Amino acid sequence: MTLLALGINHRTAAVDVREKIAFSPVELNDALIDMTAIPGVRGSVVLSTCNRTELYCALETAGDEQAVVEWFSRYHGVSIEEIRACSYCHTGPEAARHLMRVACGLDSMVLGEPQILGQLKDAYQKAQYQKTVKGELDRLFQHTFSVAKQVRTDTGIGENPVSVAFAAVNLASRIFDDFSRSRALLIGAGETIELVARHLREAGIQGIIVANRTQERAQTLADEVGGAAIGLEEIPSALTCADIVISSTASPLPILGKGMVEAALKTRRFRPMFMVDIAVPRDIETQVGELDDVFLYTVDDLHDVIEENRRQRQAAADQAELIITAGIDAWQHERRIRGGGQVIRQYRQQAERLRRDAEAQALAQLAQGQSAEEVIRRLTHQLNNRLLHGTTRRLREASGAERLDLLQAAEELLLDPSEAEQDPS
Template identity: 45%
Template structure:
């Protein structure tokens, strides 16, 4: 069995290219079905697969008897509408121990834009559940991910990897504070109601802004989040007409197309008499048209723009990173040992089946002898001799066949198997 990974992230691919391969959680199931059905059934029956898709990365994990990286690259390139050569130039491909090391580092927060952040672990667990629900997660990938979660827990318990981390939301608040002298005088609009927006609202609410509003496609979900922070909920359809009311706009939805266009922002600026608007687009693909950034009174930041801010203080965590890598090394070795043992499972099953067949045959023979009146001792002796002969027959036959060199090698193997001293 082999495992492989194809991925692209914030260090290898620009934002707009990552946006082509972003999958919302409700898209994961049909996407996995499409991926698995694309493999040739003869050489790759029942390929295990899982997809992790966040604002910073899209990664495909697969397991099968034979590696199929080229096929996986071709499938993903086609799904994103790009040439395989372009995808390869921005992607990474890993297999076996390298794939295991990578997923352990991702789960532990070592591969994130925010070093040590914990949000990725929840996103990975959501991806695993989605793969399980569609029947795409077999024994091998299940072991890989469960072990990655265990390693991540040990890293966070045994090191200070997350002690100095700055979240995307915290970075957004910090940048907004540089533009507005007093955040308590600002009106803040959040577009979306998912986990990232929940985190952003929490950070901004701590600064006690003048008002908070939540715009979401599902009004009920928006109201639920707004109620927690004493804000108001509004329909997404009302956003263009009300955009001018807000000094700060933070957006993160699962939309595949921008929902805040250049024209809407231009009209809002005109209504605001060109008072500045601070905008944060945390979505991949983008929620806000990139042309908005060129407007004179708009300060627009994407997830990639926040990279410099969130990486401040990274030097304080380098000692923790070294400790985490040691834990990850041990986890990789343990997984590869388990994966290696998996190759012997069919042989073990065959041996057990053969032994059960011999045992059943000798038991049936013993019952017949007992029914004929044979003594128990004689029957037990015959049964033990029968089992012994069956077990030794193959070994004895091999010892008497082949040339001298092969017989010597066979003799050494049989000695190890049958002449071990009891400890």
């Protein structure tokens, strides 16, 4: 069994590429089932966020990786060459290391950000629901969550929490130095927008409007931050009083178009608007950025703010890397033990079959009236020969082939040192 981690992220692909091969929430269930049906794939988990799309698979052999890449290409209608050009692929222990680094926030745009762990747990739970994660893959995820918990507990990686949401608000503060005179329109009501709303409230924003497809969910968030809730159809009117617009939805198509924003600017008498599109696929048409008095940023533009955070957290990240290395060693050790356990079970089953055959033969001989002493003597002799025959034959073959590694291993496994000390020869 081979583990595979295949994906793209904010480092390997720009947002226009990432949005083409992202999985929408409605696609995930079918994608999991479809991928697990690939010959050679024994399990799968799909992680799809604004910054990364990753496939984690349990494969029969390393050669089955190509079939997963081909499936990925077909599913999104993107050429294999394009996927190869911007993707990374890890197998075995390196796949496990990558997963643990992702879970701990070490591979995130914002070093140490905590949201990715929740997103990874959601991806795992979806795979559990679809019964596509089991065996080695399931154990790896469970072990990964344990390592991530240790990193959060034993290092300062999560102190002074900074996220993409914080970075967006921080960037807005560079344009609007007094939030108490600014209003914000937040589109979406997911975890990222929740964080944005909290950061804006803490920064003293004058007012917050939350727009969402499900207005009840928008209302829940608006109540928490003292804002107002609207449906998506009310966005055009809300734009006229929005100095800051931050959007993060799962919509497959843009929500804000150039015409809508242009009309709002005229009503605003061309007062500037700051916009951050955190969504992948994007919620705001790229042409909006061509308008005067609009400052449009995507998730890729938050690097400068995030880099400062990275420097502050680097020491904790170094400590986290050591914990992950220890976690990899522990996972591999447990995996080897499980592998040995399977061999032991098979060996015991083999011995048990020989014992039952010998027992049945001995009981039949006793039933025929043969001497118990003779039957026992013959039973032990035959059982000894049957147990040792295959092993001794293979040892002779190994000796003839000069397989000293096998002979040394056999000596360590089969010979009891205490018995050798008592050998009168």
